[in-house]
Amino acid sequence: MRESLLALLAKEPAHGYELKQALEHTFGPAYPQPNIGQIYVTLGRLEKTGLIRGQDVSQSSRPNKRVYEITDAGREELAAWFEKPTEGPRVRDEFFLKLILAPGTGGADRLALINKQRRHYLNTMRGLSRLAAEGRDNRVSQLLIEGAMLHLQADLDWLERCQEELE
Amino acid sequence: MSSTAGASDPVRGPERPRFPRIPRPRLPRARTPRPESSAPSATPATPGAGPHGEAVLRVRGLVRTHRSEGSAVRALDGVDLDVDRGEFVAVMGPSGAGKSTLLHLLGGLDRPDGGQIWLEGRRVDGLSEARWALLRRRSVGIVFQFSNLVSTMTVADNVELPALLAGASARQARTRREELLGELGLADKARAVAAGLSGGEQQRVALARALVNEPGLLLADEPTGSLDSRSTRDVLRLLTRFHEQGRTIVLVTHDARVAATAERVVSLFDGRVADDAAVESAPRGRRTTLADVLELKG
Ligand SMILES: Nc1ncnc2c1ncn2[C@@H]1O[C@H](COP(=O)(O)OP(=O)(O)O)[C@@H](O)[C@H]1O
Ligand SMILES: [Mg+2]
Numbered sequence: 001m002r003e004s005l006l007a008l009l010a011k012e013p014a015h016g017y018e019l020k021q022a023l024e025h026t027f028g029p030a031y032p033q034p035n036i037g038q039i040y041v042t043l044g045r046l047e048k049t050g051l052i053r054g055q056d057v058s059q060s061s062r063p064n065k066r067v068y069e070i071t072d073a074g075r076e077e078l079a080a081w082f083e084k085p086t087e088g089p090r091v092r093d094e095f096f097l098k099l100i101l102a103p104g105t106g107g108a109d110r111l112a113l114i115n116k117q118r119r120h121y122l123n124t125m126r127g128l129s130r131l132a133a134e135g136r137d138n139r140v141s142q143l144l145i146e147g148a149m150l151h152l153q154a155d156l157d158w159l160e161r162c163q164e165e166l167e
Numbered sequence: 168m169s170s171t172a173g174a175s176d177p178v179r180g181p182e183r184p185r186f187p188r189i190p191r192p193r194l195p196r197a198r199t200p201r202p203e204s205s206a207p208s209a210t211p212a213t214p215g216a217g218p219h220g221e222a223v224l225r226v227r228g229l230v231r232t233h234r235s236e237g238s239a240v241r242a243l244d245g246v247d248l249d250v251d252r253g254e255f256v257a258v259m260g261p262s263g264a265g266k267s268t269l270l271h272l273l274g275g276l277d278r279p280d281g282g283q284i285w286l287e288g289r290r291v292d293g294l295s296e297a298r299w300a301l302l303r304r305r306s307v308g309i310v311f312q313f314s315n316l317v318s319t320m321t322v323a324d325n326v327e328l329p330a331l332l333a334g335a336s337a338r339q340a341r342t343r344r345e346e347l348l349g350e351l352g353l354a355d356k357a358r359a360v361a362a363g364l365s366g367g368e369q370q371r372v373a374l375a376r377a378l379v380n381e382p383g384l385l386l387a388d389e390p391t392g393s394l395d396s397r398s399t400r401d402v403l404r405l406l407t408r409f410h411e412q413g414r415t416i417v418l419v420t421h422d423a424r425v426a427a428t429a430e431r432v433v434s435l436f437d438g439r440v441a442d443d444a445a446v447e448s449a450p451r452g453r454r455t456t457l458a459d460v461l462e463l464k465g
Contacts, residue, residue: 123448
């Protein structure tokens with residue numbers, strides 16, 4: 001979230017609530033959104049490390065609001081973030097741990113673990129399909145959902161490989 | 168081109184259901200228990216309808232061994248399966264698990280070495296090829312991995328032919344063909360010769376052909392196997408509508424999106440049923456969000 005806020009502030013100064021709205025507007029309803037408290041905490045940290053600068057602006061009938069702008073250090077940080085390739089999703093190691101460690105523990109057998117995991121993926125996929133159908137007009141949401149679906153497909157394919165190799 | 172094409176066509180009249188509705192059971196679905204393991208079920212192989220009278224397909228102890236050049240592969244090793252009327256079942260499993268063999272047996276394109284199959288309460292595993300051909304024309308639509316279209320015929324003729332053979336009028340056949348091709352985004356290919364189509368286009372034509380007689384049961388082997396994302400969506404929309412009309416679908420797929428559109432997924436492994444589960448959205452009251460998926464990552 002740090003970087004999202006820096007990126008928004010690189011476009012124009014804003015206060016916390018505006019940033020929350022901008023995030024919601026940009027990513028659409030499907031994207032997991034931080035709450036306002038998390039945003040204020042993050043802004044506080046960014047300010048402390050000198051990546052943004054805040055200034056209180058008085059409002060006639062309400063408490064002051066703090067408007068933030070990005071600093072040069074903040075722009076450098078943001079540039080470094082854009083510069084760096086992003087790590088791909090790592091293989092789901094918790095499920096893999098269960099799968100490898102299960103035999104002999106008396107806790108679960110591999111087929112049952114694989115079946116349970118497959119059901120979970122398929123149910124998640126069904127939820128995503130529904131989500132996609134609901135927000136058909138938001139292209140950013142659609143793209144995100146499509147990405148999530150492709151990840152799930154890869155998870156399922158890998159599950160199949162695990163079954164072939166370990167059963 | 169769009170799925171609403173012709174909805175208010177003055178000739179055909181407004182918004183009529185495209186498939187006649189088949190009454191669908193509203194009774195609670197008391198299905199056979201889903202085995203966690205591949206242990207054959209102890210359900211007696213009673214001919215006729217299922218325990219609640221609605222089994223479209225009933226399969227018991229199905230075995231099929233392929234023999235070639237001295238080696239034998241047991242492609243199906245004791246499969247039990249009940250499919251109720253109106254169910255949409257996806258069959259998944261690794262390559263070589265026996266999925267295509269199962270579908271071929273269910274469609275009468277191959278014969279089992281052991282076990283029984285009932286279709287609509289009627290024992291069919293021993294039917295002659297001629298009887299099967301009749302069944303397939305009237306009540307079982309089939310799409311196989313290698314869409315055996317008549318390559319020298321046009322797309323329109325490929326789709327209309329089974330309708331004409333089943334006794335539809337030329338006009339009925341044309342109307343259904345136009346609707347199906349329209350929904351599958353192929354309206355502008357009607358006059359093309361089948362051989363000139365891409366693999367994905369041929370696959371969709373094969374689906375249109377399988378649905379043109381409005382069969383009560385559709386068997387489809389990887390019907391979206393070589394489709395891009397948009398065509399997959401068209402196919403899913405058509406299948407969903409077909410299913411909503413109360414028709415039964417059994418399809419083999421690797422595509423999780425297709426499988427999650429079904430209401431039940433049967434997983435085959437080494438010729439046996441390894442899992443058989445209903446697909447449900449997130450538990451009641453809990454909406455799936457991307458967080459559910461994204462959290463699992465990196
Ligand atoms: N006509 C055939 N002759 C010999 N072996 C076959 C034949 N058809 C299928 N098999 C074998 O039977 C097994 C199951 O095949 P298939 O039903 O096509 O699996 P799937 O569709 O799940 O990939 C595989 O090992 C396959 O090689
Ligand atoms: Mg196959």
